[in-house]
Structures are given as C-alpha cells and as structure tokens.
Amino acid sequence: xxxxxxxxxxxxxxxxxxxxxxxxxxxxxxxxxxxxxxxxxxxxxxxxxxxxxxxxxxxxxxxxxxxxxxxxxxxxxxxxxxxxxxxxxxxxxxxxxxxxxxxxxxxxxxxxxxxxxxxxxxxxxxxx
Amino acid sequence: xxxxxxxxxxxxxxxxxxxxxxxxxxxxxxxxxxxxxxxxxxxxxxxxxxxxxxxxxxxxxxxxxxxxxxxxxxxxxxxxxxxxxxxxxxxxxxxxxxxxxxxxxxxxxxxxxxxxxxxxxxxxxxxx
DNA sequence: TATTTTTTAGGAATCAATCCTAAAAGAAGG
DNA sequence: CCTTCTTTTAGGATTGATTCCTAAAAAATA
Numbered sequence: 001x002x003x004x005x006x007x008x009x010x011x012x013x014x015x016x017x018x019x020x021x022x023x024x025x026x027x028x029x030x031x032x033x034x035x036x037x038x039x040x041x042x043x044x045x046x047x048x049x050x051x052x053x054x055x056x057x058x059x060x061x062x063x064x065x066x067x068x069x070x071x072x073x074x075x076x077x078x079x080x081x082x083x084x085x086x087x088x089x090x091x092x093x094x095x096x097x098x099x100x101x102x103x104x105x106x107x108x109x110x111x112x113x114x115x116x117x118x119x120x121x122x123x124x125x126x127x128x
Numbered sequence: 129x130x131x132x133x134x135x136x137x138x139x140x141x142x143x144x145x146x147x148x149x150x151x152x153x154x155x156x157x158x159x160x161x162x163x164x165x166x167x168x169x170x171x172x173x174x175x176x177x178x179x180x181x182x183x184x185x186x187x188x189x190x191x192x193x194x195x196x197x198x199x200x201x202x203x204x205x206x207x208x209x210x211x212x213x214x215x216x217x218x219x220x221x222x223x224x225x226x227x228x229x230x231x232x233x234x235x236x237x238x239x240x241x242x243x244x245x246x247x248x249x250x251x252x253x254x255x256x
Numbered sequence: 257t258a259t260t261t262t263t264t265a266g267g268a269a270t271c272a273a274t275c276c277t278a279a280a281a282g283a284a285g286g
Numbered sequence: 287c288c289t290t291c292t293t294t295t296a297g298g299a300t301t302g303a304t305t306c307c308t309a310a311a312a313a314a315t316a
Contacts, residue, residue: 002282002294021272036296041273043294057187059236062272078233089224096217097239105206106240108187111225112233130263130313149303164265169304171263188273190303 005043007032012053018064018074018083056083057108073109079118086111133171135160140181146192146202146211184211185236201237207246214239 011027012019019027025040044065047053054066056074061081066074073086089109097104139155140147147155153168172193175181182194184202189209194202201214217237225232 004295034296036298038274038276038297039295045274055187057185059183059185075228075230086228092220092224093239096220097241100203100214102203102239102241104239104241108236108238108240110236111221111230112235113225113230114233132264162265164267166266166305166307167264173305 004028004032004035004039005046007035008040008043009047009052012047012065012067016067016085018056018066020062020064022062024065058083071106073111075111075113077115077118078112079114082115082117132156132160132163132167133174135163136168136171137175137180140175140193140195144195144213146184146194148190148192150190152193186211199234201239203239203241205243205246206240207242210243210245 007028008024011024021037021040021044024044025035025037028035028040044053044055048055048065051069054069056064056066058064058076058081064083066085068085070088072088075084075086076082093107093109094104135156136152139152149165149168149172152172153163153165156163156168172181172183176183176193179197182197182199184192184194186192186204186209192211194213196213198216200216203212203214204210221235221237222232
C-alpha cells in the first residue's frame, strides 16, 4: 500500500461526498503536491476493482466516487448534479429481474429530482 | 427539419438497436457522405432535448441512443455491453421515491447481467 | 424571389481518462 | 539495514468522445 493510494482512499472514506477524480486530485495535492493526476485515476480504478469504493458514472459529467461499498441507488439533482445515497430497495429489483428470467449481477439506479436548494424552497418535504 | 436531421432520426427510429453516435454517423455517411460528425452529435442532442429519442449513458463506453421515448429500464450485458429495453416497472420506483419525500423527475435504471451469448450457453432461460 | 435565420461541413479544441517510461518506492529475505 | 525483485510513481504525451468555431449553404419567412 503506497502513501499515494492510502491518501486517495482516506479522502474518499472520510466524507460522504461523491467526489470527482479531479476534486480528489485537488484535495490530495494539498497534502502531496507532487501527486500525479494519472496516479489518482489509476488508484481509483484499483480501489474500485478491489471493491473498496464504488464508481458512479454520471450523465454528461465526470464520474464520481462513493465510499459506500454496498450496492444502493442514488438521488441526483438534475440542476446542480449533487448526489445523495439512498437505502437499498430490498427485494424490489430482484423479483423484477427474476420475473424476466434474468440473473442479476448488479444494478445502477439513479433517481432524478430537483434538490431544495435548486428549487429555491426552504420548506421542502424531504426528511433526513 | 433538415435532411441531415431527418436521416439521423430515421436511422434511430428504424431499429431497436441502441447505437452509439459513431455507429449512427457511419450508417448515415453511407447515404450522405459529406455529413459531418459534429452535425450528428448536435442533432442527437437536439432530438434528445425535444424528447424524440433518449440518450443512454453507458459505463466506461460511449453513449447510446434509444428510439423509445417513454422512460424504461435497460438490461445491459456486463461482458459485451449489449443493451435491451425492459418494460417500465409500473408503480415500483414512484412509491420508493415518495416514501422518502422525493418528487421524481426521472430515473435511470440499468440491470446488469451476462447475456446468453457471453455465458456460452444456448439453453438459457430467458424468454423473448 | 429577396431577406432573415438556422444549420451545415470541416476542422480545431476541449475534457475526462488512459498510456508510456525512466526513476523511485515498496516488499521480501537474510 | 543491504540487496534484489517487483510494483508504483511523476510527468507528460496520447486517446477517444464530444463540443466548439466559422464561413458557406440551406431552410424558413416574407
């Protein structure tokens, strides 16, 4: 385990934010100024491959990384792109797939909405 | 409506395939050899904006385009990347979102599996 | 048909991500 | 700690998808 990889992992593990490679690069450079961009991408790839973190492919935007290893859906603001984790939809997708004779190996579920900040309301109805 | 745009739309509308911009470009060039790549991208964007077609963002691969305008999930082969349409999961996602106080504006659901061809079986259990 | 507006072709530019290579750092053993 | 072997890094070049730019062409409008 190199210092570079540990640093990159720590940045992701330390916060629930779903950051882009570039954001992670910037944060990491603050602590290790010689860190190369390619090193960040390569280590992110390795961490994903080893199941330490998850990669989130975003529509028309750079990928983001999630410290949560278990599969779960995401709530994405259509306007600002902000991403939140959602609890896994227990027993929702499996039956849907099974009913079609499909053996699920994974899923990607994004729910789009407009977040309170982008809606301009402060009296939104979301809990959390 | 320009000839270029009509041609691009026709290619998508004519088949259930989920093609990439590059594939559409190649098919279109067969009929209109001077067509520019940028014209394909621009028109795909406009068609998506106007709700004539849908854009499918793929993981680590170029986007694909879908003639089906209604929202619906996709079944994606992890190995070859092949994409199939799935019927809309009526009343599955809305309650899930509503239960969390979220007003859904859209969704993106991809189910991953390994298609029969990639599994190497011919006795698979999928219908259709 | 003349005028105004939009779109195109073609190529340059951008942006995220990957690849390349010599140098540096880590792992393993004693 | 030394030495050796293997992996990883920095830094920059490269790629691949997509977007942008501009003068010319086509479409819409009158």
